[in-house]
Amino acid sequence: MRLLVVEDDPLIARSLDNALAPLGNIVEVFTHCAEASAALCQGGFDLVLLDLGLPDGNGLTLLEALRERGDMTPVLILTARDGVEDRVRGLDLGADDYLAKPFSLAELEARVRALLRRSQQRSDNLLRLGPLCFDSASGRVTLDEAVLELPRRELLLLEGLLSQAGDIAPREMLESRLFGFGEVGSNALEVYVSRLRKRLQGSGLCIRTFRGLGYRLEEART
Amino acid sequence: MMRARRLAVFIGLLVASFSEAVAAETLVVEAALDRRVVAPLLDAFERSHPDIELRFHDRSTLEVDTLVERADPAPDVVISSAMPWQMARVNQDYARPLRSREARAWPDWAKWRDEVFGFTFEPIVMAYRLDLPRHMMPPSTHADLHTLLTTRQDMLRGKVTTYSPARSGVGYTLFQQDARYTPRFWDLVAAMGNVDARLEENTRAMLQGITEGRYWLGYNLLGSYAMVWAQHHPEVIVQVPQDYSLVMMRMVFIHRDAPHPRRAGEFVDFLLSREGQRVLAGQTPLFSVRPDVSGPYTAQRLRDQVGDQLYPIPINASLLAFVDPQRRAAFMARWRREFQRRR
Amino acid sequence: MIEVDGSLKRRLAIWLLVTVTGLGTLLMIEAYLGAQRAAQRAYDSQLEAAVLTIVESVQWREGEPVLEIPAAALQILSTRHEERVFYAVLDADGKRISANLALEIDPADQRHAAREPFWRDLTWRGEDWRLYGREYDSAGWETQDPVQIWVGHTMAGRRALAGELFERAVTRFLAMVLLAGLLMLLAMRVALTPMRRLRQLLRRRDADDMGPLDARVPEELRELAETLDTLFAHQRDSRDALLRFTADASHQLKTPLAGLQNASELALAHDDPAAWRAALVDVNEGAARTSRLASQLLSLARLRHVGGDGDMTRLDLAAMLREVTLDWAGRDAARDHDLGLAELPVGPAVILGSPWALRELLGNLIDNALSYTPAGSEITLGIELDAGTATLYIEDDGPGVPAELLECLHHPFERGGRQDTQGSGLGLAVVDSIAKRHGADWHVSNLDPRGLRVALHFTLSSREEP
Known part of the structure; x- marks a missing residue:
């Protein structure tokens, strides 16, 4: 599986990589909206892990653009913001799941697995x-x-x-x-x-x- | 827009002044004022306004008053010494107000409503022939006159003359005014009746009679004429009464329907102007009203000579009473009664 | 947000202007009419005097009335404004005995004047005239017919006098307004002095001076000053609370951080991988605790210091309970507990509440229960509907809390006498804040034989309420 991680904190990005790569995934990490957006345009990702507070903009904007293009790649939002408003907006915009920081890696792995499975099922029935x-x-x-x-x-x-x-x-x-x-x-x-x-x-x-x-x-x- | 209007006004003025200039060649003045006396003033006006030709008609006061109402076209300017009649015409709205600097500056007691102006200052005098002092002390006051008439009846019978109040407006006015000042006036009338005083229509006739020796004593003559007359006739002595002396003013107004109101205004302005009044004071015996002109005939000089006993007949509404027909009839009735009273 | 809405001075000035304009208009109208009346009276009396003078000189001679019009009467009529004058004396048949103008007098007016003195304004030959007619009985030897005397004059004098009087009134009024305006300005300066003083007092204050104002103010400003004092007191209290809270929070954060530091130090001192592992386990737990603590502090701070009921809305408590419980049950943290929902009442339990705050509340209750009960404990949430009240409860079969500590559980950093859990002691403080915000009572009680029950009583929202 090919995962796209948009996360500007290096420590968290590294731990995400460390946790998810051993499960047989290819993890690509971007720290800025613009780069991630460019990569997403290429396509071919099975899951996007999206941080909301990014140095060059809000992750929600990225999500909105993605869904507007008709790209249905599953998106898991990771954020330190615990505001319900953001959560609701994110889900409204087409995010598939939402995980508030801090989170345990085990929880993350479970959610990622579930999302991947669901996307897999969609593809092969x-x-x-x-x-x-x-x-x-x-x-x-x-x-x-x-x-x-x-x-x-x-x-x-x-x-x-x-x-x-x-x-x-x-x-x-x-x-x-x-x-x-x-x-x-x-x-x-x-x-x-x-x-x-x-x-x-x-x-x-x-x-x-x-x-x-x-x-x-x-x-x-x- | 603005400019167009201005242009229109300008053209209007141009046309008006042009047409007036052509028509204003003749300015008609109807006047009860001896042309010979006033000639220097008229000449001076014609010199200063060469574009205006004056047509000056010298008439009696009665004629002038009738013309105000009847003349067609109306005269431009009306001058008369019959002050009550002039006043009545003005009150009847026959005059056109004159709104000029001269008119405004004119003394209030010598004008009414800025419509009519008294522009001369003519004292009313007694005159006697040199024969009189040979026989008696000539009178210097009204009382003296009365005493003389009552005490020297025999000698003065037929030798006294005065205005006829019935035939002369000026005479009527003067007697009315005399009667206002003292009730003893009627004694004077009676005394004159007793000496068979002859009643004349104008001052000239009285002076003529004195010069010819028909009369020895004249009462209520126009000083303006008498003084000039005396200069050429040494047998005539002019006496300004020392108790009081009436002063008559010629009243001038512009006719409401004057064909040339602007020219007429210029003429009246000239009469009131310093220049006009200077001619009046220097070359006519009509006496100038203005205090700022000098000459032999000025109100100021007259005051200096005879003192403060000058009583100008006021130019105000009270004059209107004199033309009231009933009052006139009553006055004439009394005059006749007193005149024919025999003692 | 302070918006400048004009100035008091300008507002006063506008009011003054409006009042003065309104009043002034009335006064001017009154002054105008008054001037007209005064001029009319003054000149009418001249007409009356003229008539008196004229009637004096009417005499009867041979059965005919005879009039010697007195010059003085005309002089009186003419006035010093040199009016045109009119007089007419009519006999009993209306025939003119004497008159100076062709001005016709309306027969109706004559009849009127026969009864009482009569005034008439008219326009004749383009000029305004005022006439006065009066009938007099006259006594002669032969006849006793009355005579009617009419006098009149133009109105220039009246106009001039009225104008002069009006002008004087206007001048007086303007002078008064000017004076009043100046006095008003002065008065405003004086009256606004206390305000300026108050402003200076406030401006001179130190930023952290929360003491009450010490100012002498007039009655009208007392309320403002008192409100300011109350505001200062509130701010003082809230600042004190914040300082206390910050100190507590720092203290609370220091403890797990110290643990982290100790554990990592120990690990670094050892060469034994087993010891490293043990230390890492401690570090992991400590970090988890610290981050929970931080997020609870954050929500508490938000609850306490972000005011406003702007997000209050009608919501179904049961649906929310189901949704939040489902969310938590699926979480890793609940893996070892039996977290479940009691049978919910049929139909919604609608209350007025803030969705995020209630989620927070439920989350804290569940988190608390998970933290303070041993693995395998049964945790049950439910709702009981009673008349007008929805009771939200959570029960566990854990050890419960000693009775003497039940009362102070809602204080921040209180852990019910337990130091052995990951709990921060903030959970119930958050719950308390949110419950207060929703006007909900809440109780903690021990269950028999074991376990703890936390119950919150919400008021159901009726359909009519917004």
Whole structure:
């Protein structure tokens, strides 16, 4: 993967490079809006990590120009500003995620992975997580290259979880996906989740429950 | 725009002055003023205004007054010694105001409304023939005259003359004014009636009679004429009354409908001007009103000679009373009554 | 932002000008009419006098009225302005006994004058005249018919006198205005002196002098002076609070920084990679704590010192709670905790609030709970709706707080007697600030058998309110 980092602080830029390069990415760092903008025009990046306060302008301007060109490269905003206004504006302008400084590198890696995965899925119609792969065109699921036959609702549940690619899939979203908008029992969803959990046992994947919030399909911690 | 208007005004003025210059060759002056007396003044005017030809008509006061109303075209300038009639015409709006420097500077007591101006200062005098002092003490006051007329009736019968109030406007005015000053005036009238005083129409006739010896004593003569007459007729003595002496003024105004108002204004201005008044003081016996001119005939010199007993007939609205028909009738009635009273 | 809006002097001057102009116009109209009346009266009395003089000389002779018009009457009529004069004496049939002008008198006017003295203004031959007619009973031997006497004159004198009187009134008025203006200027200078004094006093003050003003001011300025004093007092308080806060913050920042320094020193002194690793772990933790502390300080400072309710808006507290909790649950920091949401009430819980401040509040509550409870603790957020009140709460099953410290938890840098966590002690201070800003009560209580509950009571916004 080819990542573009726009960050004027050398320490943070270096640590970003150090953290992301070992994951198999090519990281290019720019310290100014103008240079970054020029590089972006060339295209070919899979993800942009964008700092907002730059010496020659606001990163939001860069983002705006990027989206106006129709370039849908995922953008993760990194900033020391904690103002909600900036966050909302950034997301409005088409940023895909937002991380406030200070952040832990682990958090950053997770977000980057999720974003990359999502962009990957958009490009090949395959939803993947670890050994699991879901072809949204054919509805075929493979686990460790073996086809996994699933009933319809479990398939819908898996698709819903995978579509969030490592993020929490809100409960309301899953319920409407599985049962439509009709009234369902509070534990109806839980039934399908536990069924799916059983199927995934031993695969290195697990479904974690967030009380009142939703579920997340994640790689089990060793 | 502005310029066009200015040009129009200029052309207008040009045309006006041109047409006036042609027409103003003749300026008509209707005057109750002896032409022979006033000739030097008229000559002086014609010399200083060679473009104006004066047509000066010497008429009686009655004629002048009638012409003010009747003449067509109207005369340019009207001069008369019949002060009440002049005043009445002015009050009737027959005069055109004169707004000139001379007019403004003219003394207030000698003008009215800047429309009519008294420009001469003529004392009213008594005159007697040299025969009189041979028989009696000649009178120097009105009282003296009265005493003389009552005490020497026999000797003076038929030898006294004065104005006819009925036939002479000037005479009427003078008697009216006399009557205003003292009620004893009527005694004087009665005394004159008692000596069969002869009533003349003008001063000239009275002077003529004195020179010819018909009259010994004349009352209320125009001093201006009498003084000139006395210079050439040594038998005539002029006496300015010592108690009071009336002063008559010739009144001049520009007619409302004057065909040449501007020229007429120049003429009146000349009468009031220092130059005009100097001619008046030096070459006519009409006496100058202005205090700033010198000559034998000036008001100032007259005052120096006879003292402060000069009573000019005031040029104001009170003159109008004299022309009131009823008042005139009443006055004439009384005159006749007193004149014919026999003792 | 101070905008200069004209000057007091100019404003006073404009008022004065407006008043004087308005009043002056009225006065001038009154003066004009008054002058006209006075001139009219003065000259009318001349007409009356003239009539009296004339009537005196009317006599009856052989059944006919006879008039010897007195010269004095005409002189009176003419006045010193040399007016044209008119007189007419009419007998009982309206026939002219005597008259000097052809001026016709309206029969109606004659009838009027028969009853009472009558005045008439008219224009004759292009000139304005004023006539006066009056009827007199006259007694003769044969007849007792009344006679009517009319007199009149032109009006130049009246105009001149009225003009003169008016001019005098105008002059007097202008002089008065001038004088009043000067006095006003003087008065303004005197009256504005206290203001100048106050200005000089303020100008001479030192920048950090927050003591009360010591000035003698008139009644009208007292409020301003008191407001200034109150302002100074506020500023003094707020400056003191800021200084205290800054000192505390510096102190708080120094502690983890000292830890960082110590740990790195220790690591540098050792050759053992294991010791390095241990030191790096400490450094990492210390840095994380310091940065959390810094961001909390920042939000606290912002809450306390950036005033204004400009961003207050109607929002659904439940939706916000769900959104923020979802955000935090997905974070790495919550990996070891069971962070969850209780069943939320059906329908929105709309309150009037500042979105960023409430996010901050929720974030701090969650962060606090994560920091002060051991891994694996259960943290639950929820909302309870009651009549007009939405109670937002967060519960954990951690160790709780000693009862005697519950009261002072909202003070900055208070950690509930704990020194073993990454918490800075600022979280609840931030919460307190935000709750106050929203007018919300909040309580901390220990749960039975274990755990802590923090509850905030917001007033629900009714639909009518903005």
